[in-house]
Amino acid sequence: MVRLELDQVVIRRMKEDDIETVKALIKEGGEGTENRLILHVLTRPLCLFILAIVSSVLRCLVHSFILALAIPVFLLIIFLKITMPRATGVLGTSRPYWDYVGSSFRGAQDDTLENPYARISGKTAAAKKRRVKPKTKEEASAPPEKIDPDREEAAGQVWLADCDGEIAGCACRESEKRPGIRRICRVVVGSWYRREGLGRLLVQSLERREREVGARRIYAHVPFPSKLGEAFFRKLGYQPLGERTREEDEEEDEEVKVETAERGFLGFPLTKVYYKDLVLLAQKKFMYNYKNMRWAKGRNQTYLCFVVKRRLGPDSLSFDFGHLHNRTGCHAELLFLSHLGALCPGLWGCGGDENRRLSYSVTWFCSWSPCANCAATLARFLRLTPNLRLRIFVARLYFCDVEDSPHREGLRNLRRAGVLVNVMSYKDYFYCWQTFVAHRLSRFKAWEGLHTNSVRLSRTLNRILQPCETEDLRDAFRLIGLLT
């Protein structure tokens, strides 16, 4: 295991010199996956059944029982070994071959992705960039051959994680077939560099880049039985396609049809499709879920829009934003916490300098206020991370009507943990609309009674938090010695 300095990693486009290294890397990454995939196909009931039939037929011809059993299995394995990588590109591609030459970068200036760790430690990774090893062949001096831009476009892009001249990992972005929709595939980290957050760094940097150039959704096809791959993408905020509720949206069904899993031998799906919406919330969804009317019927979901600001000093600030909603069995707040590690690199001191204390300020806009449970978890969590500040704006209060509601206590609990809880007002709605919603240049239109509802809820919230304030005051008095 090599200890990685994540802030020293340069993420750059693959060049023609790198092709052989990358091929080896992908082959290395593909091996385990391929074997697992074959095992997966072999153990499907239908496949076992067919194998059994073939074996019994063979038994009539061959005397040896063992042979009759082994031959079909053996042949099938050979068959799969040969056809599998061709029929379905392993590691989540749809293409049998990757056009390495077409996808390699031939610009004069290095094209690199922003590395969030690099900014934390303050050193610019680019400054330490090593020169590419000079080629041994004479064509090194020759200008690179011109390649058809169409071919380049079709080939997609390969990005490499360059650790001090060593290629430690790669991730590919396929060509854009539909506007705004991207697909990431072939995410491989060399076996010496695993479990250090390099894959995450690669995928997240790539996401950031794609978002900047207008992508709205990213797909990742995870080879089927890969628990590791699934966990990896889930952790980065991806979710499996077609696992959502019925009323969620109609467009989902369309997507399932368009973006289907690769199917191989006997039509077994070989990949599981994960996706992530990069930024924007649909107008209808935002309006429906954040409406602060008194009787919010049917809002059986909680949406959470967040802004994560990273602060290194008074003049260094970067921010990230997005939205998520609860999944079955997991409230949106806890879901956010599970993504926190990815959103706040270095929150627990990894990758950052000890003497440079970086701090995060997180703002949430929730359609429902947190429940007692989430509040308790959050409060516990925040006590462990003093360099994380949380502000919560809520559209509506969750089950807070009765005086002795545990959720009321939960809100006070949050308050005591130093969280600022507020009810969303017009300007917060306006900000959300500008920031999280695909507004397409239309301005936020307030609904009837937004203001009055907001004021009413705000009063309620203040009443709920009142005991807290007095307690704070008591603390303050105690501090200055007026109270014992």
Next chain:
DNA sequence: ATTTTCAAT
């Protein structure tokens, strides 16, 4: 005046 709330089929 009265509706409802991080679903369950």
